[in-house]
Amino acid sequence: MAGVIALLMPLFAPAASPAPFDLAGPTLHVLVTRGNTYLPVSQVPSLAEGDKLWIKPEFPKSQSARYLMVAVFLRGSTNPPPEDWFFPCKTWTSECKNRGLTVTVPEGAQQVLIFLAPETNGDLKSLINAVRGRPGAFVRSTQELNQVALDRSRLDAYLENVNKLNWSSPNQLSEVAPLLARSLSVKVDAQCLEKRASLQASCLTAGKDSLILADGHSMTLSRSLTEGAAADLVLKAAALPEAGAGAYSPYVSSVLDIVRIFDSFRTAQYEYIPALVTHRGDQLALTLNAVPSFYDPKSVLVVALPLVEPAQPPPLRAVNPQNIYCASRSELVLPVTGAPLVYSTAYAHDVSLNLQTAEGQSFHLRAQADPARGGYVVNTRGVPNGALGSSVQGRLRGFWGFDTFEGPVFELRNAQANAWALAKGDEKALIVGREDTVHLQSAGVSCVDEIMLRDPDGKELRTQWKAVGPNEVEVTLPLQNVNPGPLTLLIGQSGMRDRQSLPLTVFSAPSSIDEFKLHAGDIHGVLVGTRLDEVASLSIGNLVFSPGELNTEQGRDRLTVHALDAVAATALDANKRVTVMVTLEDGRTITRAAIIGDQRPSVELLARSVLPSESTQARHIELSGPKEIPHDARLSFSLRAISPKSFARDQVFEVATQDETFSTTLSLANGAVRLENSRVALVTFNPAKAFGFSAFGPLKLRTIAGGTQGDWQPLATLVRLPALQALSCPYDQNQACRLSGADLFLIEAIAADPQFRRAVAVPDGFPGAQIVVPQPEEDRLYVRLRDNPSVTNAVTLPVNRTGTPPPAPLPEKSPNASGDVQPPPDGDGNAQADPSAGTAPAPDPN
Numbered sequence: 001m002a003g004v005i006a007l008l009m010p011l012f013a014p015a016a017s018p019a020p021f022d023l024a025g026p027t028l029h030v031l032v033t034r035g036n037t038y039l040p041v042s043q044v045p046s047l048a049e050g051d052k053l054w055i056k057p058e059f060p061k062s063q064s065a066r067y068l069m070v071a072v073f074l075r076g077s078t079n080p081p082p083e084d085w086f087f088p089c090k091t092w093t094s095e096c097k098n099r100g101l102t103v104t105v106p107e108g109a110q111q112v113l114i115f116l117a118p119e120t121n122g123d124l125k126s127l128i129n130a131v132r133g134r135p136g137a138f139v140r141s142t143q144e145l146n147q148v149a150l151d152r153s154r155l156d157a158y159l160e161n162v163n164k165l166n167w168s169s170p171n172q173l174s175e176v177a178p179l180l181a182r183s184l185s186v187k188v189d190a191q192c193l194e195k196r197a198s199l200q201a202s203c204l205t206a207g208k209d210s211l212i213l214a215d216g217h218s219m220t221l222s223r224s225l226t227e228g229a230a231a232d233l234v235l236k237a238a239a240l241p242e243a244g245a246g247a248y249s250p251y252v253s254s255v256l257d258i259v260r261i262f263d264s265f266r267t268a269q270y271e272y273i274p275a276l277v278t279h280r281g282d283q284l285a286l287t288l289n290a291v292p293s294f295y296d297p298k299s300v301l302v303v304a305l306p307l308v309e310p311a312q313p314p315p316l317r318a319v320n321p322q323n324i325y326c327a328s329r330s331e332l333v334l335p336v337t338g339a340p341l342v343y344s345t346a347y348a349h350d351v352s353l354n355l356q357t358a359e360g361q362s363f364h365l366r367a368q369a370d371p372a373r374g375g376y377v378v379n380t381r382g383v384p385n386g387a388l389g390s391s392v393q394g395r396l397r398g399f400w401g402f403d404t405f406e407g408p409v410f411e412l413r414n415a416q417a418n419a420w421a422l423a424k425g426d427e428k429a430l431i432v433g434r435e436d437t438v439h440l441q442s443a444g445v446s447c448v449d450e451i452m453l454r455d456p457d458g459k460e461l462r463t464q465w466k467a468v469g470p471n472e473v474e475v476t477l478p479l480q481n482v483n484p485g486p487l488t489l490l491i492g493q494s495g496m497r498d499r500q501s502l503p504l505t506v507f508s509a510p511s512s513i514d515e516f517k518l519h520a521g522d523i524h525g526v527l528v529g530t531r532l533d534e535v536a537s538l539s540i541g542n543l544v545f546s547p548g549e550l551n552t553e554q555g556r557d558r559l560t561v562h563a564l565d566a567v568a569a570t571a572l573d574a575n576k577r578v579t580v581m582v583t584l585e586d587g588r589t590i591t592r593a594a595i596i597g598d599q600r601p602s603v604e605l606l607a608r609s610v611l612p613s614e615s616t617q618a619r620h621i622e623l624s625g626p627k628e629i630p631h632d633a634r635l636s637f638s639l640r641a642i643s644p645k646s647f648a649r650d651q652v653f654e655v656a657t658q659d660e661t662f663s664t665t666l667s668l669a670n671g672a673v674r675l676e677n678s679r680v681a682l683v684t685f686n687p688a689k690a691f692g693f694s695a696f697g698p699l700k701l702r703t704i705a706g707g708t709q710g711d712w713q714p715l716a717t718l719v720r721l722p723a724l725q726a727l728s729c730p731y732d733q734n735q736a737c738r739l740s741g742a743d744l745f746l747i748e749a750i751a752a753d754p755q756f757r758r759a760v761a762v763p764d765g766f767p768g769a770q771i772v773v774p775q776p777e778e779d780r781l782y783v784r785l786r787d788n789p790s791v792t793n794a795v796t797l798p799v800n801r802t803g804t805p806p807p808a809p810l811p812e813k814s815p816n817a818s819g820d821v822q823p824p825p826d827g828d829g830n831a832q833a834d835p836s837a838g839t840a841p842a843p844d845p846n
Contacts, residue, residue: 021152021276025286025301026067026116027058028277029100034402042279044401045347047308049107055114056100057091058283065294066092066119070127071101073109073308077136085109086131088124091116105308111142112305117270118298126269127300138302141274145304149277150218153344154184156278161372179374182319185340217339220312271297277304279346313405314339314348316396319374324470326447327355327380327388327412328495334367334396334410335375343371348405351398353378355412357388367396376407390414415447415495420502423472429552430506432479434533440473440489440502447493451475454488463489479506507555513582513590514556519597519708520574523566524548527582532557536585540578543568574598599643601651601705606638606680608716620724621783625791631695631720632688639681644705646678651705655685655715658698664690665704687718696720696787719787722746724795730803733775737799740770748786752776756784756792 030041033052047053057069073085089101105112113131117123131138158180165173181188192203271293275286284303292299319335326332334353342348348369353376355363363383367376376396391414396407423439430436440451445467453461464476475489489502516538518525525545527538538545538561545561552558563569572578574596582590608627616630629635641647649668656663666672666683674682687695701715722743729737739750745766751759752774760773773781781795 021287021289023288023291025275025288027286028114028284028303029056029058029282030054030284030305031282037402039402040279040282040346041284041305042281042346043349043399044306045341045345046306046311046401047105047112048402049105049109049308051105052102053105053112053305054100054102055089057089057096057116059091066090067116068119068123069096069101070115070117070124071103072113072115072127072131072138073106074111074113074131074135074139074142075108076110077139080132080135081109083128083132086124086128090119092119109308111139111307113138113142114303114305116275116301116303118294118300120269120298130270130272141272141302142304142307145274145276145302146307147218148274149304150341150345152276153279154186154218154340157344157371158184158186165372176372180371182337183340183343183371183374217312217315218341269297270300272300272302275301275303311400311403313400313403314342314407316342316407318408318410321408322470324411324413324446326415326494327383327392328415328447328493330379330381330494332378332380332412333370333373333375334378336396336408337374342369347400349399351376351396351407353394353410354397355383355388355392355394357392363388365394367398388412388414390416413443413446415444415493418442418444418500420444420489420491420500422502422504425553427505430477430479430504431530431552431555432482432484432506433531434479435476436479436506437474437476438504439468440475440491441471442473443471444493445469445471445473447495448473448491449494450492452490452492452499453477454490455482456486460490482506513580513592516580516592516594517597518569518572518594520572520599521570522600523563523569525561525563527559527561528556529559530555530557532559534584535559535561535582537583539581539583540572543572572596598706598708600708601644601703601710602642603653603701603703603710604640604642605701605713605715606640609636610634611636615723616721618723619721620795620797621721622794622796623719623791624793625717625719625788627714627716628719628788628791628793629687629716631691631693631718635685635687635716637683637685637715638676639683639703641679641681647675647681648705651703653683653701653703654709655690655699655701656712657691657695657718658700662691662695691718693720717788719785720746721785724797726800727773727776727781727795727797728800728802729775731801731805732803735775736772737775738770739773739781739797742769744768744771746786748784748789750774751782751784751792754782754792754794756782 031038031054032041032044032047033054034048034050053071055069055071057067059067069089069091071087071089072081074081075085085106087101087103089096091097115127117127120126161176161180162173165176177188177192180186273288273290273292275288277284277286279285286301286303288301290299292301315338316336317338319337323335325334332353336342339348342351351367351369352364353367355365357363365378365380365382367378369375370377392412393409394412395409398405398407420440420442423441426438430438448465448467451463451465451473453463455461461478461482463478465473468474484506487504487506489504490499491502492499512531513527513529515528516525517528525538527535532547533550535547537547544564546564548560548562550557550559575598576596578594578596580592580594582592584590610629611634612630613632613634616633619630623630639653652665652667653673654663654665664685666685668675672684674684676682687699696718698717699715700712702712703710720743722741722745724739724741726740727737728740729735744762745764747762749756749759749761750771750773751757758774760771762771776799779799781797782792783795784790784792
């Protein structure tokens, strides 16, 4: 491998810094006709057999050198094209200059090249011999020139938008640059966005040749001959210092390849230089990276047209498929990604957002791709107010060249007087004197334009807000200079004249430290007070604690602090009085006395036992998970006391779901706990009675002794079981079965085998009493429950076969002693008649 790379180095070294395409060349007008439709070549990503091409050159009026234009069709690297696939046009004649050249893509053509060669004797013959002699070189140049043009279009679109913003709105570059990078698949240096606004544009456009990232769609449109091991070798060689030290974008790689290809087949009469095309409507503006020569060898300009191949529609996808967008906005931005060429070329054209209301009315709204805004911009002014209803789905549709394509689907909602509410837990979380955050919930989040805070005097303050979910918005309120008491949030939405109001209450919070809680053996404590967001550190002597999670509950802050020295923290003795010093961010200190609490209680889980109910057994599901318990079963488990060494009479055990939505306490007093001795207890727990039907998932356990809570530990997984009643299957194994029962929505999927190779997913919220399932293997089905989908459980329900059973196979005939075949005996042991004998025995009259 090292030897092969060494051989490649001379090819890469002279082209490591290829000359830029900055020399203006002539212009070509190209129209493509397919059937009764014609398009400018700028809207045609690929050609097809039978397409008619109209090509007309345009030179300056002062042009003195005569050029022969030749359109050539190629049919692969190993198949020279016939001579009648070369179509010349003398550009200095009035016929070619005024009427141009019209050619039809022949059957079997794969590539199209246009040559512009200085007039000489035998110029056409020389071109024919060159192309027919080495067709692979020209095939490769066609693909590379197309790749360069596509990558260059993305680069030009990026530079154009950055420069435009630099002149008009430089302060917006930091917001727009990430959208441009996503839309056009370019590489943006994040450090550029941290510079001053006046320096961001020059930083973002530095190193142009390495900005373009590989894009699967554009590379599909211009297929490369180097695949597999050859492509890997080129990429590895390009990472070496001699080949540019890894600055190997698709744009640079194509330029290097083109230079290498054209250098390899220069002749005494002609040399070939690439012409890069820039689409401008029906015009192809040519730019060169080498100075044309009119001395031998004369320079032939090589122009590539789109490849002859099936259309490759753009793989557009929504950036956030779950997002909801506001149909009431006059200008709607639908973020899409996955196909940079829709932003940098005109291949995708006549794109619209197609909406259909519940009443059957359709709207087609024009959509324009805008890379600076990260998606398609749709003007909704043509839709009457209220015509779309409260919610509607829309799909992007358009043309990719001559073919139609479909983009992603978006959900749109109209602004309405929706109810707004504070998220649970935020009602008493607002404290004056600082910025505070609340979460608002409503179905109208997508249409929010502004959120203002109004005080009792009518003064309005602007807030910072952002949508954090389809139905939730996070609002940061400026409460530094407001007084405690009532305030009002004003919510403005697109399409609504009046703002909606939501009353709030803010509370005073004097700076104070109420208490510090630390138990012996713990490495973290809890500081309780107000304005604890200003705490920088806490110390007990030389032991320092750093601030962690901060929560506010009913106007009181609870700040968890973590010891930097875990060994020293666990060495603190219980009931020891200590002095706690709290240091604030502004340097002030607050000193409080505290007592180290007793070691928190802990227990060891010894064993578990599950007693299913009669209804559980009648549900016909055999649970496989070792820790699964049906919701209506009874769970018994035994515990050993660890700390303290024995159980106290007032000690209780708390069982809760993972999110603690459901919890219950078990104790000696309520009869759920029985002591074997002072150190071992047997606990009985009935989930259905304690939690009801809606509790599910992992359960956890902790003990509480003397008002001190222990750590949570896993207990079991609570699952709700559907009541399976009957499984009916036809005898025909190719037909599906029907499973009937109640609460089938509790099943996530049903399969015919334990490996879940043939599975049927149960829709969310399935209300039916029957569902179609596959034929079981060995008369047994398998299910995965929604409450514990990682475990596969067997169904013990017997199969009821329906329909006509298949006929039993006839027994084989056996030869008698003489070698003749005897018919099988009838039910009485008598030999039956042989049908081949032609007659049947007479019936017995008795």
